[in-house]
Amino acid sequence: MGVAGNAGSDGTLRDPEGLMGDAHRLFEELRAIRRDIHMHPELGLEERRTAGIVSSYLESLGIETKTGVAGTGVVGLLSGDLLRDQTSVTQREESSHTPRVIALRADMDALPIQDKKDVEYSSKVPGKMHACGHDGHVAMLLGAAKLLTSRRNAFSGSVKFLFQPAEEGPGGALPMIQEGCLEDPDVDAVVGVHIHTEMPVGKIGIKFGPCSASADSIRIGIMGRGGHGAMPHRSIDAIVVAAHVILALQAISSREVDPVEPVVLSIGAIHGGYRHNVIADEVNMEGTVRCFDQDLRQQLPDRIKRIVEGVTRAYRAQYEFTYDFGYPPLINDDSLTEFAAGSIRALLGDDAVQVMKEPSMGAEDFSYFAREVPGTFLRIGAAKGGNASNHPSHSPLFDFDERAIPIGSAVMAQIALDFLRGISGSA
Ligand SMILES: [Zn+2]
Ligand SMILES: [Zn+2]
Numbered sequence: 342m343g344v345a346g347n348a349g350s351d352g353t354l355r356d357p358e359g360l361m362g363d364a365h366r367l368f369e370e371l372r373a374i375r376r377d378i379h380m381h382p383e384l385g386l387e388e389r390r391t392a393g394i395v396s397s398y399l400e401s402l403g404i405e406t407k408t409g410v411a412g413t414g415v416v417g418l419l420s421g422d423l424l425r426d427q428t429s430v431t432q433r434e435e436s437s438h439t440p441r442v443i444a445l446r447a448d449m450d451a452l453p454i455q456d457k458k459d460v461e462y463s464s465k466v467p468g469k470m471h472a473c474g475h476d477g478h479v480a481m482l483l484g485a486a487k488l489l490t491s492r493r494n495a496f497s498g499s500v501k502f503l504f505q506p507a508e509e510g511p512g513g514a515l516p517m518i519q520e521g522c523l524e525d526p527d528v529d530a531v532v533g534v535h536i537h538t539e540m541p542v543g544k545i546g547i548k549f550g551p552c553s554a555s556a557d558s559i560r561i562g563i564m565g566r567g568g569h570g571a572m573p574h575r576s577i578d579a580i581v582v583a584a585h586v587i588l589a590l591q592a593i594s595s596r597e598v599d600p601v602e603p604v605v606l607s608i609g610a611i612h613g614g615y616r617h618n619v620i621a622d623e624v625n626m627e628g629t630v631r632c633f634d635q636d637l638r639q640q641l642p643d644r645i646k647r648i649v650e651g652v653t654r655a656y657r658a659q660y661e662f663t664y665d666f667g668y669p670p671l672i673n674d675d676s677l678t679e680f681a682a683g684s685i686r687a688l689l690g691d692d693a694v695q696v697m698k699e700p701s702m703g704a705e706d707f708s709y710f711a712r713e714v715p716g717t718f719l720r721i722g723a724a725k726g727g728n729a730s731n732h733p734s735h736s737p738l739f740d741f742d743e744r745a746i747p748i749g750s751a752v753m754a755q756i757a758l759d760f761l762r763g764i765s766g767s768a
Contacts, residue, residue, distance in 0.1 A: 355690055358495075360754050362677050364747035367484050372744045374398070375480035376462035382451030382476070385507030388413040390480065391449045397505045398483050402490045404502070411516035412448070412637050414662045416504035417486060418526075421761060422494045426730040440498035443760045444523065444531040446710060447482035447752045448475045448508035457737040472739040473724070474536030477746055479504065481534060481721070484750025489757060498528055498761040505712070512668060514709040523713050532756055533707040534615065534749050538722035538733065540695065543673040545685050545752060546720030548697040549678050553671040553718070554605070554631040557713050561649055562661035564614075567622030576620040580613055581659040585625040587611075589648050590628075597644055598637065605702055606645070609691055618673030631702050633670045671708035674715035681717050684756040684764075689748070695722075721749040 356362060383391055392413045399406040399417040407416045421440075442728065451471045456464035464470045464753035471477075486502050503522055523531075540546055563583045568576025587608050598604045606628060613624030633639050641665035653660040660742070682694050697720065707718050723745035732738035758764075 343440065343642050348475070356688055356751075358492065358755065358758060360690055360751040360758075361748070363488055363491070363756075364484060364751040367411040367487060367750065368744070368747050371480040371484045371750065372712055372743050374483060374744060375476050378476040378479055379462050379471050379477060382464050382466055382471045383449075384453060384469060385450040385509055385513065386412045387509065388449045388506050390506065392506075394450070395479060395483065400487055404486060404490065410520050410522060411513050413504060413506040414513055414517050414522070415502075415504040415572050415592055416522050417504075418499055419486065419489055419493060420499045421496035421512065421556060423497040427611060436460060436490075440499075440526075441529045441761055441763075442499045443462070443757050444501040444503050444528045444708055444710070444714075445632045445757060446503040446505060446514075446531060446533040446707060447478035447486055448505050448513070449479055450475055450507050450509050450513075452509055454590065454735065454737050458740055460740070470737065470739075472736060473509065473734045474739075475508065475537045475540075476742055477743070477749070478534060479566045480746050481749030482753065483679055484747060485753040485757070488750060488754040490725065492758065494755075495743070496761040500757050500761070501528060502533060503531075505706075508706050510516060512706045512709075514706040516711055518713060523710070528714050530674075530760060531595050531707075531710045531713075532677075532681065532753060533705075533710070533716065533718045534721050534733065534753065535705070535718065535750075536723045536741050536745060538724050538739070538741050539720060540720060540722035542744045543693060543741040543748065544691065544695050544722035545693055545748075546695045546697045546722070547678050547682050547685070547717070548673055548700065548720075549675050550672060551633040551670060551700040552673045553701045553705045554633055555670040555704050555708075556602070556667040557638070557641070558632055558667060559628045559645060560661075560665075561626045561628075563624045563626075564659040564661070565620070565622055565656075568620040570618035570620055573620060576622075577658050579621045579658060581657045582653055583611065583613065583626060585656065586652045589628070589652050590645065591646060592648070593641070600729045602637060603700075603702065605629065610721045611679065630664075631704065633700060635670065638670070668704040668706045669708045669712055671705050671711055671718055673711065673717045677715045678717040680760065681719065685719075685752055687759075688751055688755045713747045721745050721752065
């Protein structure tokens with residue numbers, strides 16, 4: 342397939358395997374898959390139709406395919422055919438004795454949002470929409486599978502294709518891991534991508550170290566004693582206590598935690614009370630807690646509880662406190678990230694790589710994969726019209742430049758090929 346190699350403006354050879362050229366030729370096919378999925382969005386753990394598209398595509402390529410992983414997840418396994426005696430002595434010395442395995446991951450779920458775009462591929466399902474680009478991730482990974490299948494005689498080792506459900510919640514990565522998707526054969530590295538509409542097409546964002554935050558939730562109940570609004574001294578006003586608790590919790594980020602260590606604690610919901618002249622007996626609150634440091638994260642439940650307990654006791658109220666651990670922080674592996682950057686530069690040129698300085702306080706359950714094996718999560722530039730989008734992800738008008746799809750396919754395929762052949766060997 343394809344003629345490999347184009348000289349870039351700086352004279353260096355780009356796209357040495359011809360991956361980008363072949364990916365461009367897949368553009369219409371991949372766009373059709375993306376639009377089909379876009380028109381038929383499915384929420385987390387309901388991705389049966391999407392999983393069907395994925396599994397029949399993988400099977401048509403001759404890839405060993407397992408469906409029903411963690412409900413609706415699909416895992417494909419492609420093993421290289423490169424014969425040992427064809428491997429040069431140098432390559433054999435560089436690579437480890439056991440063949441390596443790299444996993445590439447896409448999420449498949451949509452969001453409970455009404456699509457308000459006026460395009461022919463708008464969602465046909467009322468109240469459901471691919472507003473985070475996961476339809477694009479599926480198309481990208483299927484494209485990578487096709488590019489790698491046609492090159493299976495050029496590598497040894499294996500590529501695992503992880504199509505996971507429910508990234509937007511309740512999470513599909515952890516149950517897939519629990520069902521063994523990183524074993525048999527054991528995965529050595531994992532790469533995930535996300536469409537990024539703040540970045541032009543052709544740019545790929547990489548991030549060393551902390552990439553996205555943990556996302557835990559808290560529930561706080563304040564129990565006072567109800568009464569008449571005219572006689573507050575004969576009751577315990579749960580609303581006043583709740584107000585003090587909310588303000589005191591702001592000291593977590595401002596006075597409890599090192600100011601150079603990011604932490605977010607936001608109370609997003611508060612419910613209590615009956616009417617203007619009744620003292621509320623009970624208030625219930627919910628909030629989100631986010632950070633990057635796992636040690637700090639383990640300490641936060643006790644620190645928050647101490648404040649809730651101290652304040653409620655000061656006002657003679659009772660409390661209930663629940664801390665639910667959600668997605669862990671996503672920490673990219675530095676050497677795998679550097680390795681991926683080398684592959685991207687070879688594929689798209691030096692200026693394609695954008696090193697992202699700041700992590701996101703958003704969360705991403707790719708973190709579970711990256712907690713098990715070295716992982717890196719890349720942003721694929723997909724700004725429509727070249728400008729950062731006015732309609733960010735999770736907006737009812739969200740859309741992305743579909744030219745990003747073949748680029749995402751080629752990026753994943755290039756990293757996988759380089760990793761399995763130990764080309765720059767830093768990972
Ligand atoms: Zn999202
Ligand atoms: Zn997303």
